[in-house]
Amino acid sequence: MKKRLHIVSFNIPYPPNYGGIIDVYYKIKHLAAANIEIILHCFYYGREESKELEKYCYKVHYYKRKSGPLYLFSSRPYIVETRQSKRLLKNLQEEIVPILFEGLHTCYYLNHPLMGAYQKIVRTHNIEHHYYRYLSLAEKNVFKQYYFKQEAIKLRCFEKKLKLASDILSISPDDTKYFKTKYRMSKFIPAFHPFDKVNVKTGKGDYILFHGNLSVSENQKAVNYLLDRIFSELTFPVVIAGKNPPESMIKRINDIPHVSLVVDPEIKVMDQLIQNAQISLIPTFQATGLKLKLLASLFLGRHCITNSPMIENTGLAHLCYVAENVKDMVQLIQQKFEEEITPDEIEQRKTILETQFSNSYNAQKIYDLI
Structure with a gap:
């Protein structure tokens, strides 16, 4: 009717x-x-x-x-x-x-x-x-x-x-x-x-991805934290992608050799960036709502590493790797950068995401x- x-x-x-x-x-x-x-x-x-x-x-x-x-x-x-x-x-x-x-x-x-x-x-x-x-x-x-x-x-x-x-x-x-x-x-x-279904690529990617609306202060805070505390401890290639980054962020990223910036990517380009990354690294310091970038990372991406404010009471915690401090996050990144996502992990995502979500x-x- x-x-x-x-x-x-x-x-x-x-x-x-x-x-x-x-x-x-x-x-x-x-x-x-x-x-x-x-x-x-x-x-x-x-x-x-x-x-x-x-x-x-x-x-x-x-x-x-x-x-x-x-x-x-x-x-x-x-x-x-x-x-x-x-x-x-x-x-x-x-x-x-x-x-x-x-x-x-x-x-x-x-x-x-x-x-x-x-x-x-x-x-x-x-x-x-x-x-x-x-x-x-x-x-x-x-x-x-x-x-x-x-x-x-x-x-x-x-x-x-x-x-x-x-x-x-x-x-x-x-x-x-x-x-x-x-x-x-x-x-x-x-x-x-x-997303109608989980569409995760097998094999390995060769970079870490942070994605989000870069004009929002919440995401700017997350990027600055990653640049200051996490990416300074790693040499893996990093891509930061999103809308309207401030000039100060552009300047900072241009000065770091292993970090690159993709400004205002179209929807298809962003999806490809998520799919091709080895790790979606998406911590937040603002535990509000349900972040769509978390769903995108799980429907399309390989390993998803975040912190508890991102996944708390979402029903998605067991689909992510969670780190609460610099040491644990760096160790998780080093470990997962070398590991392929398993068929069991992909099936687990399908069970949750293609029903409840x-x-x-x-x-x-x-x-x-x-």
Whole structure:
């Protein structure tokens, strides 16, 4: 039976080339395949309208995201205050069908009186005030640090509006536990992603890979840690790949002979980098949400080495090699750089990733909910 669903997205979900947007795009694609007609509402900034989305959506509406310092003085978080539109409210009223709000960012109208008759589902991509607090701790720029701290305070207050949601779809088991405790509801729906099956190459690669959005302070902190503490202890070739690296990172990497940088790789190029690496080395210092780069590394890559904040309560810990300090991480890298991934390890990944983390399986869960 066909069903219909409004989805309110915080940005245009094409191309699917960063974090939460990957989740939104592949969710749309697989919900459409599950016989759901999607009315998509996109706030946009820095992206163009996309014909690609019309392949999967019954209708697509675009709204320009507001910007400017005046919105910083609102009691609501900046990421919420700048995503309001009277036209969005009008378009939502055209069809009284369930609404999926993508992230707390898009929940400006969650408690609006005109939304009383709707099933209102919120997809949480993080515990946002935790995420912004971590950003403030990782940020060196004083003004950005102040902004992140203020935003974290506002997000903690605004989050209380989730009690008005019909359902919360959390992206990780940890987040599910948090929202269940606070709002007595939450369902674990893992991140949607580009991978239909595990596609790991046998044999050996000849480099170590770190990949991620390099404009994000969390990833910059991880890269600096690796450059300072790990790669200085090794001579194996290293590749760092991702979007928008800062000039300071480019300069640092250019000065290290065995480390190279791939800037703004296309999706296919990034997938090839992951597949051909001997080790995906992806530590994090920010235990929030479920990192899509972890799923990419496990669906496509050989050995995956990380630390506990990356895998804690994800259900994926036993598929990775975990090191908590410099000595253990260096030893693991030295060991796994010489070892081929085994057929048993690949089968173990298939057992978990192609069931619990299957896009079709998780799209069906949402279909059954609406």
